Amino acid sequence: MEHRTLSRRGFLGLGAALGGAVALDAVGGTARAAAGPRRDRWPTTLRLPNGFHPAGIAVGRAPYAYFGSLLGGAVHRVSLATGEGTVLHPGLGEGHNAVGLQVDAHGRLFVAGGWGRVVTVLDGATGAVLRTYQVGAASTAVNHVVVTARAAWFTDAFNGLLFGVPFGPRGELPAQDAVVTLPLSGDWVQGTADQITATGIAETPDRRALLVVNSSADGGTLYRVDPADGTARRVALGGLKLPTTNGIAVHGRTLYAPRQYDLAVVRLDRAGGRGRQVGEVADPRFDVPCAVAVYRDRLYLPNSRFPLDPTPDTEYNAIAIPVPGKGIPS
Template sequence: MHRRTLLAAALAAPVGAVVGASAAQAHRPSRPPAVIGLPDGFCPQGITRGSGTKAYVSSLGDGAIHCVDLRTGGGMPLVAGSSGGQATGLAFDTSCRIWAGCGTMGGAAVYDESGTCLAMYPLGGNVHGVAATSGKVFFTDADQGKVYCVGLGRHGQLPGSEGVRTLALPRGLGDAGACNKGVAVAWNGCLIIAQAAAGRLYAFDPVTRAAKRIDTGRASVAGADGLLLRGNTLYVVRPGGDSVSKFRLSHDLSRATPVARIGDADLDCPSTIAPFGGHLYAVNARFSTPPTPNTEYCLVRLPD
């Protein structure tokens, strides 16, 4: 791993602290850290922006969630992990709650920003990607041709089990073995879904249940995991490589035109990304490295 001294400094600083800065320096505009350390052995997977400068990172290894300050690089545990636990995709809703997919445990968990668990929802399958709107939270299933939807109540209230729906996916998007992972919500309410094994992008309307494949031309999205949509710019994270693919989506969601590939020397099998100002932070999942309690992990800053 590169920049080990930066990682050590970041892990030593609490969230909200300015590492190595005087009071005068703390008020000067500065670039966010190039690398933000995560706990050794953390096995990160998902990331989502929280309130202010905070972001949350999930652990595929034990279901823990770690809080980091993207301005300073400081960090602290938010949710403790447990043996056999998993946390995959994350999303932050308009009520300042953190939604976590629970992978092969087949459910979803909801936390407030203090780390208190507010609700658990059994969904089924292998729950992976998460995307939240003001009224609904959607989850992909990496093993089955389904999307799960949790409908929020008035003023964003958390529902009981009656608020959970399973949406069967049509042919193509619902193909067996396609491995639906990343998900993002487009401007028209459609879901953009990445198929890791099939190497395809789809637009899915959760109201009509219609789906159409998004043409990416000659650009490959094989192995795609996390998605991030900013305006009409779609970022696709492919853990098998060392870069993030940037596309421009057409208004009707029929085409994704390749724009650029964003890389960094410190990228090592990124899984997901989150925005911060004019930058992106990628989770270095390091899937090609066998995890141990001492394996180093971090977030890497990228230009957008």
Template sequence: MDSVVGRSRAIAGVVMVLLLLAVTIPETAGAGSRPKTIPLPDGFQPEGIATERGADFFTGSLVDGAIFKGSLRSGQGDIFVPGTPGRVAVGLSVRGKMLFVAGGPTGDAYVYNTRTGEELGVFDLTGAEPTFVNDVIATRNAAWFTDSFNQQLYKVPIEGGGEFGDPETVPLTGDIVFVPGQFNANGIEAARNGKQLIVVQSNTGQLFKVDPDTGEATAIDLGGESVPSGDGILLDGGHRLWVLQNAINTLTLVDLESDLESGEVVSRTTDEDFDVPTTVAESGNRLAIVNARFGVPSPETAEYWVTQIRNPR
């Protein structure tokens, strides 16, 4: 988009669309030494979360792209990267000392130093309109981004010495079929050291194995099950895939076969603290989940938080 005003209008529109996408097993409040709930600044409007060394977490703002950094142990934190008008922070991924950020309707991606907050790069991934660069996973060689409105992935090569290559577009082919005007590709993960990618399609509830070299997507057979409203995903141990279904406040566990072409839904977990949970990150034997609270009255002043739960193994 050509201006801050245009981008702001687009952001507001996207939040409204997210609303359209958009049972409890409570955990004992005193379980473990970590806080169950970590408050974020009022009006922050988070969406993505990533952890660093299992102790600290980052979450970003849909309002202005600000990044909040906090401790999962103490629950304390503060704004790490100040917001910038026209920026948006959606999905996040940490690799080494780099924090990769998906820029939603801006079509951009950002990279920050996880220690200092210094901006390491800004990438114009696409000129397509509309676009929604939704999520990101960083591997050893590249950061991969989904676009919910365009049937393609974006690749930012990671080179030595803190350098990055030019962004590349990889069309998605094979079994995946996008529906115009809906949120399609959303959460993304890497398997086998980045040799395979896994993508969830929110509107259909399907999971796909994607060849990063060709973009060919193969549907993962869940035996008749699906994960509609699938948002953030997290691969745990190479075959356990966590999928957050934001609209129904549910964390679903899929046990994948070794070829990543089939799997079984083995559990669905909810929690009294979930309020449109969008993304999940791992921290030891616990999971950190950010609540986007789409649809809450007065989001500019509403309360937001991160929920920590024990890994339901």
């Protein structure tokens, strides 16, 4: 698959990035958090390989970040403590992508395979391929992923579907025929055939449902989805729009939603049916953000640099910012 095909179909719905050393513009006022040295002095910029073209990020319990590439589907792992990185998995080659990623409690890395229509499960320590699953149809682009206690759920950018990889009683991975294809219904508004619609996905604070970004409906909206039957209800966000939001993260009752040039911070109710924007983060290091992950008191965001055409020499990175409102320990 060529990069130009991704661009025409709208890369901003398949992965982009945010970052920053932090200016927090709270709704109704402005507060600034000055950058200062962290107690552990971990780096605030993580270098990725030249030409990598990141689309997503995952951080698990261990202090490592995983990044997926749109060009061939490689996965790169970086130590948050040192900034040193290595190729964990070389990818499945031409025509494949690695878009959204997430790590589960067993240290397994789930990778959304974009146009390749493949869900890949890797050993997060060795990069060994544990399982692959083929999903969807010819028009499917497997976009982003969230791992819950019962399953890993993936969005389909173009078809109003979620794909579920259900776990066994002890977290066992299923056979191919157990993978669930779940049509979205209820309030869900699907875009046209060539319009990216479903992008980021997360779990509600009460862990009973899923939150899915719809980047095309009404300027960019959020839906609460019942994983039992696919019924979607629009989340009331008080007018907040999410037109270029991709990989989202929910931490406690806070939703972090990257937009093209900033990061929206939203306080949700426990059920995830309502939310209100409580701030937005902007930073001069933001270079078109696509996803966000939380580790302790930091947020990590890869910079996609879209629409810059990647070359083998194009530089890419991810940045760390303090969790808004918590400041930076000294």
